[in-house]
Amino acid sequence: MAAAVARDVGCLPTGQQLIGVTYMKVSRRGFIKSTVVAAGAVAAPHVWLPVSSEAWGATLKKGEPIKVGLLFSLTGSLAVPEEDSTLVMQYAIDEINKAGGIAGSPIQPVIVDAKSDFAVYSEKAKELILRDKVIAIFGCYTSASRKAILPTVMANNHLLYYPTCYEGAECTQNTICTGPLANQHSKDLIPFMVQNFGKKVFFVGSNYVWPKESNKNAKVWLQQAGGELLGEEYIPLGSSEFGPVLNKIREAKPSFIFSTVVGASDIAFHKQFKQEGFKVDSMPIASLTTGEIETRAMGNEFGAGHFLSAPYFQALDNPTNKKFVENFLASKYGKNGVTHYNMEETYTSAYVFKYGLEAAAAKLGIENVTPRAIRDNSGGIKVGADVSPEGPIWIDEQNFNCWLVPKIGQCQADGSFKIVKQAAEHVAPDPYSIYPNLGTCTKDGLKAPDGKIRKNVI
Template sequence: MRADRRSFMKAATLGAAAAVAAPYGFVKTINQAWGAQSWLKKGEPIKIGLLFSLSGGLAVPEEDSTLVMQYAIDEINKNGGIAGSPIEPVIVDAKSDFNVYSEKTKELILRNRVVAIFGCYTSASRKAILPTVMAQNHLLYYPTCYEGAECTQNTICTGPLANQHSRDLIPFMVEQFGKKVFFVGSNYVWPKESNKNAKVWLEKAGGELLGEEYIPLGSSEFGPVLNKIREAKPSFIFSTVVGASDIAFHKQFKQEGFKVDSMPIASLTTGEIETRAMGNEFGAGHFLSAPYFQGLDNPTNHKFVEGFLKSKYGKNGTTHYNMEETYLSAYVFKYGLEKAIAAGGIEAVTPRSIRDHSGGVRVEDAISPEGLVWIDDQNFNTWLKPKIGQCQADGSFKIVKASAEHVAPDPYSIYPDLGKCTADGLKAADGKVRKSVI
């Protein structure tokens, strides 16, 4: 007995010392073990992580994501917060470095103990942090477009999937400008997978792919690519170039003498913020597919644009699709968390329980600048109305096509044989379910 007691005391002492020495030691949630630490406590701030790049090549879109999240948090806090508790952001600069995204994700979850992370712009950065998010059964709000072909139980996405994005843009451009297309993208997973989808839509539209080129993420040298485009003579260019590279591509397109009226660029990323950064003359005449544009004419958007631009966060002088999708994610979080609290009390909330209560969450017209959207209760992506805009001389976008109905998100739209993304995982035709598929 005495030996057993000594062994027990020694083990307890070593365990306590290890907990102090390891600042990243994982503490189980309240409904996983007796005496475990809860993620939230009544009356205390609700901590969330903002993991975007404030420096480097991805800062052009991602700095605005950080700014608009702070704006949304202030807005929610001024209206009583969530269940009487204010939201407290932990802001991190990911420095456009995938290793930093991964490292800081661990810090946010294990040291800062945020209950959710809002972050990333590229799929490469998302895939860099997802293994940690899933290993800790945590929660990522990914507030931008992505390629699909993914089914995790730890992600909520408020941007469009490929079937809500390029499926309308490709046939529209073929009809308006011709069948011959040249693809240009940044060299990582989102452009390449997006182009697989675009090829399907192009074939169905009777188009012809003349060439497909990828440049390193962050590169600003497009001379060789533009030479190939000059030789190929496409009807239009389909671009999945992102960040600072996108700005360089549009500027060099014009500087090299290409004419937008005879060979426009159709993009999935070049919105108002990129146009402002490059200069309106370089964006004018080109096209973008997105669910949101600053010029949308509805009372909620007018209020959002005016309020944001007049706030201390509106320093960059414009709103755009990625900002609006990020803004929506703050309210999706609020409504999902409120449902989780109502179901079991605030101290029983876990990151996963927020996700599980977010299926079907709606952001109504009165809050959403793009109009009503809602979260799919199976794949936790967003039902929305796709739109196509053409950039004008003043940098604004004129809507040239808009869906009359909401389009369901379909992560596996070109891979139906792989199965269907459900709330529990990817369900194959034989009924077997694979969890956390990336």
């Protein structure tokens, strides 16, 4: 088994070990207090490295380790969801390596702490590609961090696996996404909540691109469902002060709250909701982000009764998921005690990578595989029900997002989620579902109605 490579994670005093990586252990209380830089900022890297495919390009050789970058936050306000992404990726890599690796080669993760800082994401993405010569990067949780690294990924014709939900309105030729788009979660969640709780809605989100763009989609679904938007508020990413927002909600008296609050703020929001005397049975929160890990961090009593839309829940009743949950939680990676949608989407991305690389190697030979070749051979790749805990999923042959089955769960008193609605069949990913006039995302770029194609639209 190839050893993990730890880079730039710091020599920090608490000394928590993560497969040879020393990093600061962030307590759930400390997590709530931590903050990040302004979400809209995408700063230039602190270091400059020359672009040269001969000097820096990733090369693969049969039997030698295949290096991949794990670019998630292990410290800061994004550590709770992103630490688990790092852990489950290591679990998946171990699993793949024990089964023989990929084309006879083991996977070797290069683990980096992005520190919940968008400038660090950008800097470390460049180093992973140009210095460490990884063949692909798995990383990011927020769209702001994704957009911070995409210019580097595209400039080097590299490959990013983005394993979580996002807003769409993006069409690049260097990404593969395994989480849901807006048409695969809020499109079902909004009418479900209107039908069951009432038409009046209040939107609350973190102040960056994903919540704002997601809410543009949600407004379309709300109008179609005959609902009424009473208010829309955004708070700084990492903020834990919701008093003014909750006062506005109290005055507006919505039927339910639609939340796109993330990270530490999400936990603080749910806790203050209950502490301020709001009742979940008369005004529940419907979220796109509050899963098992957030509920565990805030305390089950603060999550109980609220709703989440996601393709995966730990409670899914199928043999593959039961095996995944049992084996992961029993492993050295399962220390946080739950599985959740973001982890599972990260886990399946490891197998999408495996199958895509195998397809490219079979066609080109392992020595000729490039990051772009893996992407170009991943359209239509399927992760079957014997591997994917959420059930079979596959990568769209044109836009390289995921076909999946949307689900809505309600949090129970023990922190688990009961599935209250599930789509009858797989739903195709549509990055431009509310922007049909802009065109269609194809494997070659965004194809406008007039037939013109624009590459790498972000």
